[in-house]
Amino acid sequence: MSEALSRAADYLPVLMEGVWVTIAVTVLSLLVSTVLGLFWAILGWTKVRAFQMISRTFITVIRGIPIIVQLFYIYFVMPDIGINLTAFQAGVIGMGIAYSAYQAENFRAGIEAIDRGQIEAAQSIGMSDNLIMRRVILPQAFRIALPPYGNTMIMMLKDSSLVSTITVAELTRQGQLIASSTFDNMTVFTLVALMYLVMALPLTYLARQLEKRYKNA
Amino acid sequence: MIEVRDIHKSYGPVEVIRGISFDVEPGEVVCIIGPSGSGKSTILRCLNGLETYQKGEIRIDGQRVDPEDKSIKAIRQRVSMVFQRFNLFPHRTAIENVMEGPVYVKGMSRAEAREMAAGYLKKVGLEDKMESYPGNLSGGQQQRVAIARALAMQPEAILFDEPTSALDPELVGDVLSVMRQVAEEGMTMVVVTHEMGFAREVADRVLFLEGGVIVEQGSAEEVLRNPQEPRTQSFLKRVLNPLI
């Protein structure tokens, strides 16, 4: 037992490097997916048919393709058309785009949950569509979308392990590397699992708080 | 100041407004009465472009009301609306609700708008509720905030769509007395209402709508006390003596 512990201590520094990369991938792709998701949701909300079509088509396509395949596409196919990305960049962009479809659905649900009377009241004091979006719809939609957003963060943290398949040296990949050179699968993957769990715990707590706070608001 | 000329509107194959014309002069209070489904809300909503219409013309101070045109925003600043279900912004306090239009639509400074909004809230009797959220106000209080919000746009006219119908009976009086006060100060008002007492007392003119047309119109005295049309008579008999 103490032997396993001392081996674990040996692996820890390398795994910690992976932890930072995991956090970086998660945070950055969360940002990308939020901004993009909001964009798709607003595009779908406009009265312009063409915009609605673009938004709907994008979401349908993205949701229909496995995230791993999307990552492969960005990392391995894009160079063929002259777009060279580092594995890290491809990972962040790929995860960001993949998750933007789910974020968009979440924001769309939030926007649609807003009473029609709210928009009419805003119109009746002369607000432009732009102002209505910014001052009336989005602030209320955010409250509705926040609890599911907390869950999305947890899913993204876990799914960030997918970028290991395109050689990004995050936690899962570091674990694989150590395990394949030491054959100490038990210690390595127990540690990896625990480290994900520790990262997920504060997010789970946050998600619960958000749910409690905004559920009956 | 408001001219309505031969408006027609259909939802799909059903024509719900079938040729309505009337005028509202500055400072006039016009009440629209009529049975449910007669088109009262629809015609009112046409006046500030919340509803499109297929035929006819509406003008506010000579300017055409076209819901599809950019000009509609300017028109809406001049013609405010008070809704049956208040439609206050739930994420903003009472005073923020009232400030919203002056600050974000008219570009007034926050300090100036706050002072003005406080004045209007005081006028509707809510100086002690300025920092409350709509969710913590009674229906009657919410509707008075909504009236303050409409007033704060300093409009030339205010449209009311059954402003007391969603209220508990004991809260109706407060809202009506605020409306009476606004009318006395010379505001042009078009009020869809089932409150015959209010109409009789405050309205300069009453329109009786049924089936998407104006069946009868005239002074409150004429239409409410001495209706000529059989349909107006039977409607009034029903609303004034609901138990018989």
Ligand SMILES: Nc1ncnc2c1ncn2[C@@H]1O[C@H](COP(=O)(O)OP(=O)(O)OP(=O)(O)O)[C@@H](O)[C@H]1O
């Ligand atoms: N969005 C809509 N789609 C289809 N029909 C509608 C719509 N809105 C209203 N109508 C119909 O138009 C007619 C007039 O409706 P309107 O709301 O103007 O009546 P109202 O006189 O205000 O009635 P109430 O006293 O019940 O408020 C009704 O027959 C109604 O069913």
Ligand SMILES: [Mg+2]
């Ligand atoms: Mg109505």
